[in-house]
Amino acid sequence: MDFRGSHIISVTQFDRAAIERVFDVADSMQPFARRERRTNALDGAILGNMFFEPSTRTRFSFGCAFNLLGGYVRETSDIKTSSISKGESLYDTARVVSGYSDIIVMRHPQAGSVEEFSRASRVPVINGGDGPNEHPSQALLDLYTIKKELNANNRKIDGMRIAMVGDLKHGRTVHSLSQLLLLFTHITFTLISPAELKMPENIVAELRAAGHSVIETDDMEKGLNDNDTVYLTRIQEERFSSRLEADIYRGRFKLNQEIYTRNCAPNTVIMHPLPRDSREEANELDNDLNLHPNLAIFRQTDNGVVVRMALFALILDVVDLVETRASEVKWYTAGRFDN
Numbered sequence: 196m197d198f199r200g201s202h203i204i205s206v207t208q209f210d211r212a213a214i215e216r217v218f219d220v221a222d223s224m225q226p227f228a229r230r231e232r233r234t235n236a237l238d239g240a241i242l243g244n245m246f247f248e249p250s251t252r253t254r255f256s257f258g259c260a261f262n263l264l265g266g267y268v269r270e271t272s273d274i275k276t277s278s279i280s281k282g283e284s285l286y287d288t289a290r291v292v293s294g295y296s297d298i299i300v301m302r303h304p305q306a307g308s309v310e311e312f313s314r315a316s317r318v319p320v321i322n323g324g325d326g327p328n329e330h331p332s333q334a335l336l337d338l339y340t341i342k343k344e345l346n347a348n349n350r351k352i353d354g355m356r357i358a359m360v361g362d363l364k365h366g367r368t369v370h371s372l373s374q375l376l377l378l379f380t381h382i383t384f385t386l387i388s389p390a391e392l393k394m395p396e397n398i399v400a401e402l403r404a405a406g407h408s409v410i411e412t413d414d415m416e417k418g419l420n421d422n423d424t425v426y427l428t429r430i431q432e433e434r435f436s437s438r439l440e441a442d443i444y445r446g447r448f449k450l451n452q453e454i455y456t457r458n459c460a461p462n463t464v465i466m467h468p469l470p471r472d473s474r475e476e477a478n479e480l481d482n483d484l485n486l487h488p489n490l491a492i493f494r495q496t497d498n499g500v501v502v503r504m505a506l507f508a509l510i511l512d513v514v515d516l517v518e519t520r521a522s523e524v525k526w527y528t529a530g531r532f533d534n
């Protein structure tokens with residue numbers, strides 16, 4: 196895969212060599228993300244960060260990743276204050292914003308919208324989530340996290356067992372992660388969801404055709420047995436016709452210390468794309484696991500920065516420049532990355 200100047204719209208663009216390349220570059224970004232060194236490889240470049248759906252970590256981490264490479268960030272974060280609310284087409288917005296920016300990250304509630312936008316854009320576009328469809332950078336950071344967590348005790352992605360829990364119908368992160376895992380071998384997927392919120396049939400069929408085992412169940416406690424990773428998701432309330440409809444499913448599956456200890460193998464890694472819904476009636480991932488060593492959710496968010504730095508560096512072709520334009524960090528840096 197040639198990253199230079201390319202749009203990142205779907206995980207189906209990747210092969211294993213491309214994933215390895217992203218992960219190697221992400222590793223080389225660690226000292227910069229950890230504030231041990233700094234670089235101005237993207238000095239003068241502008242990221243157009245266009246978020247037409249709620250976001251905290253995706254928007255922020257893309258912005259920080261670009262800043263850490265020395266670039267500037269401009270952003271729109273509200274559909275109501277953007278010209279899209281005046282009836283402007285994606286085509287026009289893309290033509291305009293791509294004249295102002297060197298690269299664009301876009302999130303939009305409609306499936307397929309980011310691809311449509313990218314066709315009109317004059318600069319590379321990264322999909323920051325298009326409705327329930329895809330979230331490729333999240334899948335890459337999830338896989339990078341899984342790899343690191345499993346490698347820590349000599350396990351691998353090939354042959355692993357992963358449980359995905361929650362709203363598998365609407366969750367774009369599990370759609371993208373599953374499709375990325377098509378490139379690996381002999382994975383056992385245990386898909387735990389209410390019958391109405393199952394993983395789309397086409398994805399399940401693709402997983403089976405790739406030689407993976409897929410078990411679908413609504414029995415969470417049984418499904419949690421014997422996994423390397425448990426990946427929890429939030430009920431995607433914004434994809435339902437009403438809050439009331441989402442309430443039917445909210446709180447159906449909850450992982451806490453007691454359920455984890457009773458059902459999960461000792462080294463099971465706990466992941467969640469975040470935000471977790473911590474309201475009492477939902478609480479899919481309880482705070483009583485916050486200090487558990489296998490809770491990887493904040494390592495996952497930290498990994499999001501280096502993976503996004505890698506994507507920018509590869510697409511804008513500055514991987515080598517990062518090193519030559521590096522210098523030392525002069526400000527006080529606390530030990531926030533120590534664990």
Ligand code: NCD
Binds near residue numbers: 252330431
């Ligand atoms: C996810 C998303 O927006 O799809 N969040 C994220 O980007 N980390 C998951 C979610 O909102 O539940």
